[in-house]
Amino acid sequence: MKVSIYPEQHHLVNAFLVMFIIHSAQLGVGVQGFQRIIYMEAKHDAWMSVLLSGGIASIIGFIMVKTLQSYESADLYGIQRDVYGKWIGTFLNLVYVSYCLGAFLVIIRNYIEVLQAWVFPEVPTWFLALTLMLLVLYGALGGFRIIVGVSFFSVFLALWLLGLLSYPLQYINWQNIMPMFEANTMDILKGTYAMTFTVIGFELMYSYYPYIKEKQKTTRYMQIGLAYTTFLYLAVMLVSLGYFSGGQLERTIWATLSLFKIVRLPFIERFEYVAITFWMLIILPNLMLYIWSASRGVTRIFQWKEKTFIWIFSIFLFAAIQFFVTREQINALSDLFGKVSFYVVYCYPIVLYIFVLIKKKVVRKGNAT
């Protein structure tokens, strides 16, 4: 297996599209109800946790790109193989592949749950899973550029949802946020930890880095993408904190969707129906990117065709979705995934970076002598 890969010119994407990929991969099902989880930890200082987690994400993102830039055009799968050798490297690659598949499962299952809870209680899970899977397959089989295209449109076409936030703004009570700095550091850190599932998505940079055209500009656009996400989350969090009282927020599972509920225009009201179904476009790039990354990983290990794995994985995932039926099961799955993703996304990049640095040093020494 080669460490570096050089995709053909017509598969590459422009560096500025990275900000759309980063943002669309971060924004997903987490944002629909992250307020409650963080509020439980950090109370009305939850917005600080959001800010903090955004800051951490941007540091981790910086480290990721640094790691990637120490190679010419390698992805995580190549780097792990290079750093840890054949056996451990392959094992860790498989771990990362299963992480991607896990993320896919959590996202699609959560979205289906929201659909069933809010819009269609009667429609069976398998049907929703099948239709979403069809879209994911159609997009993912088109290759990376198509996926990036979907990401791009998902960011652009969802901009109007942001405008809907201004509606609850007029009912906001800023007293809810005061007094500031009441939570202690530990609570805010706990809130940040609880935020993990909402923030992840940018770790996919590890798998699509070779597909970026101007690699030296990656950091800049990645940071813009991350900053925009943080801004968006902060805005949503502040509006929710101001609009809901503390007690309400603790009882509201999907606070963001509840915010849409009150939007009223002359010809349409109860915007959450529109928003939830429109959310399909927001989670599609998530799903496509994760399944694509997973298939990239196994393609690198087994040297088969990428498309074969996309098919295999989607059949496998479709079957896996059927095992999570009740709220408790889904919650357990999400919690477990949240914990795993904390280690994979927040801790592991630092470890990997240290290993890469050591490896480089050893190699340089070896070359010198």
Added chain:
Amino acid sequence: MFTMLPLLVLVPDTQRGLGYSNRPALSTPLRTAKIPHTRNEKVYFFPPKTKLIPLTTRRGTIMFFKKNEKSPGVEKLKSKESDIQMAESSEEFTRAIKNRLNNSSDVVVIKVRPDLTIIYIEALIETSMLNRDIIGQLNEESVAPSTVESQMNSGDVQQITSLKEAVFSLLGGAVLIHVEGFAPVVSVMIPTTDRRSLAKPENESIVIGPQLGFNESMATNISLVRRYLVNPDLTTVSMTRGEQTRTAISIMYINGIASDEMVETVKQRISNISVDGIMDSSVLMQLIEDNSMSIFPLMVLTERPDRACSWLLNGKIIIIVDGSSLVIGCPQSFIEYFQSMEDQNVKWQVASFFRLLRMIAMLLSVFFTAIYVASLTYHYEIIPQPLLIPLSESRSRVPFPPIIEALLLEFIIELLREAGARLPTKVGQTMGIVGGIVIGTAAVEAGFTSNILIIIVALGALASFTTPNFMMGNVIRILRFPIIILAGFWGFYGTMFAFCFLLIHLLRQSSLGSPFLAPFYPLRFRDWGNSVVRLPLNLTSKRPYQTRPLNSKKYDSKK
């Protein structure tokens, strides 16, 4: 005979739909150049004459046998033409020609003198020219093909030595002169020039701008383009396709502006076609499109020479087919279907307004009825109370669920449109009035449909007619039906599914290798100036990226 060649397998191309036998492979000159930003497919080339067909036997082993690509009929035909030597005796020559033309009754053989035979096909030549310029010129000195050739006045005179060529020049409108004792014949081209006179373009009519359309003669069409673009770099490449029809095809582009790769791709695609006949350029377009499975047209047709020329100036390639009054333009992006030629001719504010209007109309036409059906079937909650009352009042007498009601009405509208299109203009107008009355009042009074749905469906139909391109207009009208059905079954979820599917589908399409959704994706803000809106001319002095022009500067914006 087993040939040891590597096994070549046509991989079903999932990205562009299932394999399609006539679909020309993406071609590149010398099979090396790559078009950047296109698709990730491999092109498998077959050796030109033979291909290996893998045969799976019952035991599972694979055998190979060699199969000639040409069918036996074609083979026989070829031998018929090439094997026969040109005869020196006029008797034999005449017999050979007649034989090849299956003794058709319109082959005319005239013995002008015992040693001079003239052969032509009736109605393919100008009889007056035959008498004046050919028979009139022959005299005592006409004793050999070379002397006959020098005596002819007509421009296109040549000596032909093969029977195949002789037959085809006959079919092209030539008169053959055979001199007894000589194998070569003299062919003089005097084809009839009966063509429709130039007329107004019917389907792309505009108010401000030239009122001139292409007609069915390729020579006229080329001359129209050449008259607009007096430019030595305007290049024409001619080809002939169609096993039976031998239709002449001309590719035109401006050398130095149009992308060489794209020109090569077009040439390659056209030469890869094998069909028996090309009756119209729209058929050719379907054969050379990037994805024949897509419902969207990936190239565009026009009947306006000014439009074709403005394409050429933007670096596009046009294809003219003999016998067709429509000219193909490529590459084309999705948004260009919503531009009219008139946009260039009116002030930019007005043009921008119309362009945005058409875009909104397109979205409205595709999704509005579906949203109505979805919200009335499943999502009553989203309709505010003041609006809900008139809605339910209007629907109170209707016995059907919204989906049936909507499909019924859309169906009637389509019927009216189709009937109007098939009937002569005057009757068509009557149809419109009758249909309007029937739908407008009778259907509501009978309690078949609600008033509000009529407004919505009529709005959708009206909006679909604002699309300046007929082919795209059709697509938009047809797209409504699956979306209404999805909305009727799964509400907003179904509608959104359709929207996402369409989005991904459009993202996956390309026209001549250039992305179909440009300038949105890939994002090219500069091109928005002359696609989404139309900015003043001094701000749009660059050619669009989409054609990958060799020279992107159109003119100096300062002057």
